[in-house]
Amino acid sequence: MSDPVLEIKHLVKRFGDQTVLKDITLTVEEGEVIVVVGPSGCGKSTLLRCINALEEIQGGEIRLKGAEVSKTSSNLAKIRQRIGMVFQSYELFPHLSVLDNIILAPTKVQKRSKEEAKEEALALLSRVGLREKADSFPRQLSGGQKQRVAIVRALCMHPEILLFDEVTAALDPEMVREVLDVILGLADQGKTMIIVTHEMQFARAVADRVIFLEEGVIKEEGSPDQFFEEPKTERAKEFLKTFTFERKRSRV
Amino acid sequence: MNWDFIMKYLPLYRKAAVLTVKIGTAGILLSVVIGLVCVAVQYFKIPVIREITTAYIEISRNTPLLIQLFFIYYGLPKIGIRTNAAACGVAGLAFLGGSYMAEAFRSGIDAVETIQMESAYSLGLNRWQTLRYVVFPQALSISMPAFMANIIFLLKETSVFSAISLMDLMFTAKDLIGLYYQTTESLFLLVVFYLLILLPVSLVGSLVERRLRYAGFGT
């Protein structure tokens, strides 16, 4: 078996005197899809931001194929190129066209030729059904289209791992599907991913492993079937209950 | 209104206007450079130099141009630096304008959301590339109204140049009034020439702003 893509050991993250992540240990293997779920404020976004070195960490270590990921490391930009991140709010660059958004980092950071980057960008755009939007500007796209462009932008850097932070949370219901389908497609291609989501159906379909995070610790982890069918902890049961609806009828 | 007088001295005003525009342009270009350097120093948090730029911005913004000009014009020779009035005019305008431009650019940079930068960082762009390709283009269009207002402000400020005996528009008007007492005509010409300089700038300014609004970044 090959080395893990990502190794997190005893990660501690504090904001002031609030400890948001307490001793997180997690290993992600090549091609694995990890879904992280948990109540609001439990530290899911913070975990992804630490993995991408957008936050300084106070303890433990994060390694990407053996290389240390740290906000203070000197080759920070080099490491970040190898990690793709997609945010809830897309964060396309408003002053650049769709195509320029996608090829900015490949050409400026990876110094690839414009032609080659363009070719790949267009091929990726076709795959997500947005080939004809290449010359549009972000403001001319719907939320779901923007999010698909953001995913393509991350993909075009050939990252070794992709991080998704509630990428459908800001979308209208009818656009959620088109974005989730793209992510499912990536899972089928064997991409290594960590996905934070509140879409439980999707989580179950896409995950190889589910992590239940609460109050900054991994309370439970397991296969999707096991986690959703028979969660081990009370807290996970309670959490999953918030996604089901029942009517309490007094009579039949 | 004495039209003969006006026709006679029109060329003199034209010459003065050219001088005003030349010094104004040079001073404004320099202030843009100074402004850019100041915001870059503050963006990259370069120690010591950063404190110096902050001090410069405070001094420059809180003293009148006239006094800045006197310092340059009468002060520099005292410490052995020989210069001429035109160079002093450019330097004075740049000293004043640099801080105004810095503030305009800074407010533009501040308006770009942190998560835009994080988005760039997460693609592997370094701080410089993020500034150059992501932050600055957005900041520039945000600060465009303030930038255009600064240009007009600085062009108007050139009217104090006469104090260091630069033969600009103001100097010419004062001179003619002193010599011939043709106050109305002299001032009329002064106003007309300032308008001739400022109105086109103002027009370009509103065109640029309208373009930016239509090509706006709104999501």
Ligand SMILES: Nc1ncnc2c1ncn2[C@@H]1O[C@H](COP(=O)(O)OP(=O)(O)OP(=O)(O)O)[C@@H](O)[C@H]1O
């Ligand atoms: N920059 C910050 N400064 C201080 N506290 C922060 C900061 N960012 C997050 N926190 C705190 O850390 C905790 C975890 O936040 P985080 O955004 O990671 O939660 P989350 O699990 O992503 O929640 P949600 O599901 O609502 O997105 C919260 O209590 C939050 O208030």
Ligand SMILES: [Mg+2]
């Ligand atoms: Mg979050």
